[in-house]
Amino acid sequence: MRFLVPIAIFAVLVVVLGVGLKLDPRYVPSPxxxxxxxxFSLTTLGEEPKPMTRADLLGRPVVLNVWASWCSACRIEHPLLVSLAQAQGVEIIGLNYKDTRAEALRWxxxxxxxxxxxxFDPEGKLGLDLGVYGVPETFVLDGAGVIRHKHVGPLSEDIWASDFAPLLKKLSASDGTGASGG
Amino acid sequence: MAEMLRALCLVVVLGLTVSPTFAADTPLGFEDPAQQALFESLLEELRCLVCQNQSLADSHADLAQDLRDEVHRMVAAGENREAILGFMVERYGDFVLYRPPVKSTTWMLWLAPLMLLFGTGIAWWLTQRRAAVTHSVPLSEEEKARLARLTIEPQDDSRQH
Known part of the structure; x- marks a missing residue:
């Protein structure tokens, strides 16, 4: 029976290391x-900048996508965002992070x-307050302006279908008045 | 000579690797030594989230630069250590601290080394005890006689061929 002990230790190690391999070390849980x-008090990105504050995000669930023209990973998720907005009518607010107006508009x-x-957040101030550490990042805000979900890295169809679509559905169902149920 | 050379090499290599690499990019600083000390210690204590094994002081990432600027601004504004660390934790979580507080999500991090030490200690103790047990079985009279026979120098050379 004694030979079972090293085998058991080995098996435990394999399981622990195997789970460890599957974890993403870049994932930092957001507080x-x-x-x-x-x-925040910033402006919109357009040619004619208009003031924009937190109040502009309230009243309905909103997807807030942090992007920049210098961000190569943003190109991976961008076609998905375009199709979500155009084909499914998802409301996406962009946060243009540490960019220049001209390059962002060209992009x-x-x-x-x-x-x-x-x-338009050229200094990354709102990005800092949102704990942004790797563009692209995507947040879901409910109608009361409470952050309900955060994803770091490019979105994919799978991630959208598993993490975003059900949450948005739930939020818009319960979110007539902006009350955020738990 | 070779020994000395080797020791010298070791000293040089270790010296290079552990020498303080402070403020990777811009030499932000303060006139006031107390503020400078606070600033430097905060940068050593805060982790860069992009290159996760580097402190803010070591990292060249853009984000680290931004956070260094932010820490600099807050120190200049007279904020104390707790306020600045609190500001970072609010945004980036305990992960940003190299010394996270002990709480429900981090106790394992703190206790794991102790548990490992404890487990190794127990395993060591068990093997020692088992070894002691096998050694301490007393010899029977017959075995003692045989041992005596075997340890005495052979007189008649019966083992030789």
Whole structure:
């Protein structure tokens, strides 16, 4: 029976290391989940910038997508965002992060613009308050402006279908008045 | 000589690897030594989220630069250590700290080394005890006689061929 001991230890090690391999070391759980989105006072990205604040995000569930023209991974998810906005009418607000207005607008002209509005954040101040550490990142805010989900890295159809679509459905069902149920 | 050379090499290599690599990009600083000390210790204590094995002081990532600027701004504004660390934790979570507080999500991180030490200790103790048990079985009279026979120098050379 004694030979079972090293085998058992080995088996435990294999399981622990196997699970460890599947974890994503870049995933950092956000402390902002279920917290109100931060206040901000910025402008929109358009040619004629208009002021934009947290109040503009309230009243309905919103997908907030952090992007930049210098971000190569953003190109991976961009066609998905365009199709979600155009074919399914999903409301996506962009957060243009540490970019220049001219380059950002050119990038949208080249790749398509899925955003209802983009918030222009050249210094990354709102990005800092949102704990952004790797563009692209995508948040879901409920109607009361509470952050309900955060995804780091490019979106894919699978991630959208498993993490975003059901949550948005739930939020818009329960979110007539902006009350955020738990 | 070779020994000395080897020791010298070791000293040089270790010296290079552990020498403080402070403030990777821009030399942000303060006139006030107390503020400078606070700033430097905060940068050593905060982790860069992009290159996760580097502190803010070591990292060249853009994000680290931004966070260094933010820490610099807050120190300049007279904020204390707790306020600045709290600001970072609010946004990036305990992960941003190299010394996260002990709580429900981090106790395992803190206890794992102790548990490993404890487990190894128990395993060591068990093997020692087993070894002691096997050694301490007393010899019977017959075995003692045989041992005596075997340890005495052979006189008649019966083992030789």
């Amino acid at each position: 902002l989940i279920d917290k109100p989105a931060p206040e 949208l002209a080249d790749h398509g613009d899925p955003y209802r509005q983009s918030i």
